[in-house]
Amino acid sequence: MSQTVDRALSILPLLAQGPADLGQVAERLGVHKSTALRLLRTLHDHGLVYRQQDQRYRLGARLFALAQEAVENLDVREIAHPHLITLNEQIGHTVHLAVYEESEVLYIDKVESRYPVRMYSRIGKPVAITVAAVAKLLLADLPESERRVIAEKLDYPMYTSRSTPNAAAFLKELAAVREQGWATDLGGHEESINCIGAPIRGAAGRVVAAMSVSAPNVVVTAEELLSLLPLVRRTADVISREYSGSVTPH
Amino acid sequence: MSQTVDRALSILPLLAQGPADLGQVAERLGVHKSTALRLLRTLHDHGLVYRQQDQRYRLGARLFALAQEAVENLDVREIAHPHLITLNEQIGHTVHLAVYEESEVLYIDKVESRYPVRMYSRIGKPVAITVAAVAKLLLADLPESERRVIAEKLDYPMYTSRSTPNAAAFLKELAAVREQGWATDLGGHEESINCIGAPIRGAAGRVVAAMSVSAPNVVVTAEELLSLLPLVRRTADVISREYSGSVTPH
DNA sequence: ATGACTGTTGCAAGTAGTGCAACGGCCGTC
DNA sequence: GACGGCCGTTGCACTACTTGCAACAGTCAT
Known part of the structure; x- marks a missing residue:
């Protein structure tokens, strides 16, 4: 170095x-x-x-x-964006797209519900990795050994009473997410915010990105939000298929 | 080096x-x-x-x-943002905020009309410096000598027939903008897009940022857009006052 | 005017970056 | 299945580059 x-x-x-x-x-x-x-x-x-x-x-x-150009080169984002817009128009809530990179999960796109409050907002910022639905999805796809190493190294801040408390709970959650193919964050980051998320997979079946829908429970209950899950998963699958089809140019 | x-x-x-x-x-x-x-x-x-x-x-x-943190440190942006939102709610069109730095003018905030299409979009990208209303406002405030040097070094691409053709025309335009305290771009970048802009000044009276309102002429004519000028200038002045009042910590 | 502070420059000493050449892994070809 | 080419990687000797020093210049406050 x-x-x-x-x-x-x-x-x-x-x-x-x-x-x-x-x-x-x-x-x-x-x-x-x-x-x-x-x-x-x-x-x-x-x-x-x-x-x-x-x-x-x-x-x-x-x-x-530079960051601008970098984000434009992320083909996942390019492909996913119109679908995120469509989903947002259908359900109205905030839609996020995130990737995993170098032990960090970060948002690379966001479509805000209603008017754009504080654009840019969290895009680029690291995600609360132990609780966010997208983080669970991205980490759940890593090999078992790697998951374990990462889980041990993480901090587990108790944002709310429903935050993931420790490595054991986190690994258990990851296993469940891996199994079921979707994830939630029910008030784990902010008491009144719920999220549901689904993975986007590349040609090899590996998870390359994750998307989520977030809404405050004053607008929709967790149950109502969960009823949107099929739609979210379908959107993620459409993006996955499109992404798998597209061969990266060289 | x-x-x-x-x-x-x-x-x-x-x-x-x-x-x-x-x-x-x-x-x-x-x-x-x-x-x-x-x-x-x-x-x-x-x-x-x-x-x-x-x-x-x-x-x-x-x-x-890093880019995220950098933009959050720009206090002009922080202060201006709510006012841009308000203005956008009042008139509906796209609102931009831009700064001058190192011979470049770039957008640091943007409030899109209606739903957020392609967030991030042009934020961070250099502005078409010879035609954009915000660019004229920012350059017009520079000392005469500096303006001249910059104007000579620039290229003058003819985006449309109404683009600024050369350095002489540009300097003349800058002088006019400096005099009148506002600027326009009437189809100089894209044939069908008009912009009006106003400067945001710091405590010393120097222009620290510029804001603009853009709209396609299929929605409003140039005349109608110009009728919004007082509102735009008033918004810019409010931001200027608030910015001047806030003393940068340290 | 004086002093203390900050940013800036030229220079000599030696560290730290450079290119070379050789190794190893991977993949396609014969 | 062995060979050859390609790409990334490493150890090493050499020298170029970086480094800290000390002296200078500019600005502000006393």
């Missing part, structure tokens, strides 16, 4: 917490100011960091552009 | 165009395979690139997370 690059890249999450000046960056990196300066300059030249009027550095605009 | 970091960062836009394998990366960087491997590994460790099953590399998930 390249030390110089390593240091430079460490600056990014550091700045993600908020703007910082040269001295702060140097200190938190544990290097000389002049070193930090050169690293920042290089990042700056590539548009990844930006220097505001008060000379402090913050994350730059090209980061958006 | 650090050569190693420079090379590593050059990989990102390269991968933004699509996945690539080690050989391709090495070739396009002009370095030995082993060098490219180590750079990629470092990027990988930081989650910026991801290695898919076929061993090819593509942009990674943390990039989203």
